[in-house]
Amino acid sequence: MSYHSFGDYTTIVVFGASGDLAKKKTFPALFGLFREGHLPKTIQIIGYARSKLEDDDFKDRISKNFKGATEETKKEFLSLVSYISDPYDTDEGYIKLRKACESYEEKHGVKNPHRLFYLALPPSVFTVVCKQLKKEVYAGETRIIVEKPFGHDLESARALQRDLAPLFTEEELYRIDHYLGKEMVKNLLVLRFGNTMFSGIWNKSNIASIQISFKEAFGTEGRGGYFDSIGIVRDVMQNHLLQVLTLLTMDRPVSFDPEAVRDEKVKILKAIEPIDTEDLLLGQYTKSEDGTKPGYLDDDTVKPDSKCVTYAALGLSISNERWDGVPIVLRAGKALDESKVEIRIQFKPVAKGMFKEIQRNELVIRIQPNEAIYLKINSKIPGISTETSLTELDLTYSTRYSKDFWIPEAYEALIRDCYLGNHSNFVRDDELDESWKLFTPLLKHIESSENDIPLVKYAYGSKGPDHLRKYLEKHNYVFDEPGSYQWPLTSPSVKGKI
Numbered sequence: 001m002s003y004h005s006f007g008d009y010t011t012i013v014v015f016g017a018s019g020d021l022a023k024k025k026t027f028p029a030l031f032g033l034f035r036e037g038h039l040p041k042t043i044q045i046i047g048y049a050r051s052k053l054e055d056d057d058f059k060d061r062i063s064k065n066f067k068g069a070t071e072e073t074k075k076e077f078l079s080l081v082s083y084i085s086d087p088y089d090t091d092e093g094y095i096k097l098r099k100a101c102e103s104y105e106e107k108h109g110v111k112n113p114h115r116l117f118y119l120a121l122p123p124s125v126f127t128v129v130c131k132q133l134k135k136e137v138y139a140g141e142t143r144i145i146v147e148k149p150f151g152h153d154l155e156s157a158r159a160l161q162r163d164l165a166p167l168f169t170e171e172e173l174y175r176i177d178h179y180l181g182k183e184m185v186k187n188l189l190v191l192r193f194g195n196t197m198f199s200g201i202w203n204k205s206n207i208a209s210i211q212i213s214f215k216e217a218f219g220t221e222g223r224g225g226y227f228d229s230i231g232i233v234r235d236v237m238q239n240h241l242l243q244v245l246t247l248l249t250m251d252r253p254v255s256f257d258p259e260a261v262r263d264e265k266v267k268i269l270k271a272i273e274p275i276d277t278e279d280l281l282l283g284q285y286t287k288s289e290d291g292t293k294p295g296y297l298d299d300d301t302v303k304p305d306s307k308c309v310t311y312a313a314l315g316l317s318i319s320n321e322r323w324d325g326v327p328i329v330l331r332a333g334k335a336l337d338e339s340k341v342e343i344r345i346q347f348k349p350v351a352k353g354m355f356k357e358i359q360r361n362e363l364v365i366r367i368q369p370n371e372a373i374y375l376k377i378n379s380k381i382p383g384i385s386t387e388t389s390l391t392e393l394d395l396t397y398s399t400r401y402s403k404d405f406w407i408p409e410a411y412e413a414l415i416r417d418c419y420l421g422n423h424s425n426f427v428r429d430d431e432l433d434e435s436w437k438l439f440t441p442l443l444k445h446i447e448s449s450e451n452d453i454p455l456v457k458y459a460y461g462s463k464g465p466d467h468l469r470k471y472l473e474k475h476n477y478v479f480d481e482p483g484s485y486q487w488p489l490t491s492p493s494v495k496g497k498i
C-alpha cells in the first residue's frame with residue numbers, strides 16, 4: 001500500500017510542549033523513531049508552549065524519558081529541536097513559528113512545505129490554536145494530530161468538530177486513540193482475516209461470548225481532580241475498548257486501505273444496540289485491605305462525596321447476522337490486582353456424547369503486558385492416561401520472537417503512520433460521532449443527579465466488585481472448573497473425562 005509520506009525536510013511542531021504528555025509520550029516517541037531510523041535526520045522539531053523555558057532547560061525536560069539513548073543519538077536528536085514560548089491566542093508566537101518554518105524551508109530549497117502539528121494540549125485550547133495555525137502557519141501540506149478527549153459527550157464532540165471542520169479537511173486531521181497503535185491491536189485484522197480457521201468461525205454459530213477487559217493496578221493518585229469529571233467509562237471505554245471491539249467484530253474490509261477499514265468500523269458501530277442501563281456493574285475503589293493504598297475518596301483533589309465510577313462492566317449486543325445474540329462485555333477498572341488488557345472469546349461447547357466432561361475452547365488475545373495469543377484446546381493427557389486436559393496453542397511474543405524485533409510503542413507507531421500519511425489507525429469523524437451516540441445516553445444516565453446509581457465498593461488491589469463473577473456468568477462466560485486448567489501443566493492430575 002502506498003501513502004503520501006512527508007519528506008526529508010519536514011517541520012514537526014508540538015504544541016503544549018511543556019506538558020505531561022509531551023514529556024512522557026510525544027518527545028520520547030519522536031526520539032524513538034529517530035533512533036530507529038524512521039525519521040529523517042534533516043527534519044526540524046519545534047516545541048511551542050506558554051511557559052518561559054530556555055532551550056537547554058526544555059531539552060533537559062523532554063529527554064528525561066528517552067529510551068535506548070546513547071549520548072550521541074540524544075545529542076543528534078536534540079540538535080534538531082528548538083522551543084518557542086508564546087501565548088496560544090495572539091499572533092506573535094505563530095508569526096515566529098511561520099518564520100522558523102519558512103527559513104528552514106528556504107535553506108533547504110523546499111517548494112511545497114510539509115508541516116506536522118501535534119496538539120498535546122487540553123481541549124479548551126484546541127480551537128484557538130487551530131484558528132491561529134490556519135491563519136498564520138498553514139502552507140503546503142499540513143497534518144494535525146489531535147489528542148483525546150474529542151469532546152465530553154455527543155454534543156461537545158460535534159461542537160468541536162464544527163469548529164475544526166472549516167479550518168482543516170478530514171484528510172488533514174489525525175485523531176489519536178493510542179490503543180490503535182498497540183502492536184496486538186494492529187494484529188487483529190491479520191489474525192481474523194488472514195486465517196481461514198478464524199475467519200470461518202468468527203460468528204454467532206461458534207462464539208458464545210466476548211469480553212474485552214482493561215485492568216490497571218494503580219488508582220488515580222495525583223490525577224483524581226482530572227479523573228473526577230471523566231470516570232472510567234469516558235476515560236477508556238468510549239474510546240480504547242470500543243475501538244478494539246470494532247476491529248474485533250467488523251466485517252472484512254475490501255483492502256487495508258484506511259477508508260475501507262474505517263467504513264467497516266462505522267458500519268459495525270451502527271449495528272451496536274443502545275447500551276442497556278439496567279445491565280451495568282459500576283464500582284468505586286476504597287482503601288486497600290492492608291490500608292497502605294488510598295481509596296478514591298481519600299484523594300484531596302476529588303469531591304468528598306464523589307460518585308465517580310472507577311470500575312465498570314457493561315453488556316453490549318450487536319444486531320447483525322454475524323453477532324445477533326452473542327453477549328459482549330466491556331469491563332475496565334482502576335486500582336485492581338494487576339495491570340492487564342485482554343480479549344477473551346469463548347466458543348460454544350462441543351457435544352458431550354463421547355465425553356463425560358469437556359471444556360470450552362477459549363481464545364485469549366493479550367494486548368498488554370507481554371503480547372500473546374493463546375487458544376485453549378482440549379487434548380489427551382500424554383502417556384497411558386485416557387483423560388483429557390485443557391491446554392493451549394500458544395503464541396507468546398517474548399518466547400516466539402527474538403528480542404531483535406523492534407515493537408514500537410503506540411505513540412511511535414502512530415506518529416510514524418501520520419508522517420507516512422496513513423490514516424488507518426486514526427479515528428474518523430463519523431466513527432467518533434457513532435461512538436458518542438452509543439455512549440452519551442449511558443453517561444447521562446450514570447451522571448444524572450436524579451438517578452441514584454448503585455456504586456459497588458471494591459478494595460484497592462482486589463479483582464474488582466464481588467459481583468463480577470456473577471455478572472460475567474450472566475453474560476455466558478463459563479469459568480474453568482477449579483483445578484481443571486493449569487499452566488504450565490506439570491502433573492497429570494488435571495481433570496476431564498472421556
Ligand SMILES: NC(=O)C1=CN([C@@H]2O[C@H](COP(=O)(O)OP(=O)(O)OC[C@H]3O[C@@H](n4cnc5c(N)ncnc54)[C@H](OP(=O)(O)O)[C@@H]3O)[C@@H](O)[C@H]2O)C=CC1
Nearest residue numbers: 016018019020021022049050051120121122123147148149
Ligand atoms: N498526560 C497523559 O498521559 C495523556 C494526555 N492526553 C491528552 O493530551 C492532552 C495534553 O495532556 P497533558 O500534557 O497531560 O496536559 P497538560 O495539562 O500538561 O497541558 C499541556 C500544556 O498545555 C498548556 N496548558 C495547560 N492548561 C492550559 C490552559 N487551561 N490553557 C492554555 N494552555 C494550557 C500548558 O503549557 P503552557 O502553560 O506552558 O502553555 C501545559 O504544559 C490533553 O488533551 C490530554 O487529555 C491523552 C492521553 C494521555
Ligand SMILES: O=C1O[C@H](COP(=O)(O)O)[C@@H](O)[C@H](O)[C@H]1O
Nearest residue numbers: 148178216235236240341368410
Ligand atoms: O487514555 C488513557 O489510557 C491510559 C491507559 O493507557 P495504557 O497504554 O497505559 O494502557 C489510562 O491510564 C488513562 O487513564 C487514560 O486516560
